[in-house]
Amino acid sequence: MEASQKLNKAFELFDAANSEDPNEEVFEGVPFPKELLYSQRMTAVLDEFEPDASVALQLTARCQHICRWEIPRDSYEMNRVGYLQWRQELKKFHAEKAAQILKEVDYDSQLIDRVQFLLLKKKLKRDQETQTLEDVICLVFLKYYFEPFLVKHDDDKIISILKKTWKKMSEKGQQAALQLNFSEKGKALIAKALE
Structure with missing residues (x-):
């Protein structure tokens, strides 16, 4: 084959x-x-x-x-x-x-x-492909699951999750995340998490 x-x-x-x-x-x-x-x-x-x-x-x-x-x-x-x-x-x-x-x-x-x-997820941050996988997981969350998640949880919990998500990503992943489309509330919470 x-x-x-x-x-x-x-x-x-x-x-x-x-x-x-x-x-x-x-x-x-x-x-x-x-x-x-x-x-x-x-x-x-x-x-x-x-x-x-x-x-x-x-x-x-x-x-x-x-x-x-x-x-x-x-x-x-x-x-x-x-x-x-x-x-x-x-x-x-x-x-x-x-x-x-x-x-x-x-x-x-x-x-x-x-x-x-x-x-x-072995050697996260040290193995390039493990890191790329983690970036993709985070991007899929932010692109498809973040906005529905937003309406179900309070702002503090969302900000905490965003901080953890951001920490797991490479700089390339973070840059790609910032190009995604978010609601005004989504953008505001991301800005707060990144302060």
């Missing part, structure tokens, strides 16, 4: 898995399985932000939340410790799930290891 066919096959299998998501998100009047829509947004933002991304990074972006609903947030204590445990478990779960699918497509162990390394 050619490299591009392999990549498309992996995307197809990731998308098929994410199509099983019982949670829906309506986008432009059309309901989508939530994680399917998220994964396609990850690919679109990566293609724009890093058009020459490696195969490993393209695969990782597409499966970053694979089958996330299988480990619900409320299966852990609803506090900071519970949240962090849940996030750690999810990373391992996504890495396992991705490896199974990539083996089916006949990717070699070196590439699978690299995708798992990226999914586990």
Whole structure:
């Protein structure tokens, strides 16, 4: 199988898995399985932000939340410790799930290891691709999820989240974030967070 066919096959299998998501998100009047829509947004933002991304990074972006609903947030204590445990478990779960699918497509162990390394967010700030993945995750949040989030939470919480998001991003990611379209309230809170 050619490299591009392999990549498309992996995307197809990731998308098929994410199509099983019982949670829906309506986008432009059309309901989508939530994680399917998220994964396609990850690919679109990566293609724009890093058009020459490696195969490993393209695969990782597409499966970053694979089958996330299988480990619900409320299966852990609803506090900071519970949240962090849940996030750690999810990373391992996504890495396992991705490896199974990539083996089916006949990717070699070196590439699978690299995708798992990226999914586990190893060496953030020190590994260029881990950092690019983090930038894309933050950009997807800011582009698609920030404004709906804004109406559900108070300003202090939003500012705190924006500060944490900003800290995780590279300078290139931050510059790309500032080019996004935000509401007046969104812009004001971002300005406040960056003071």
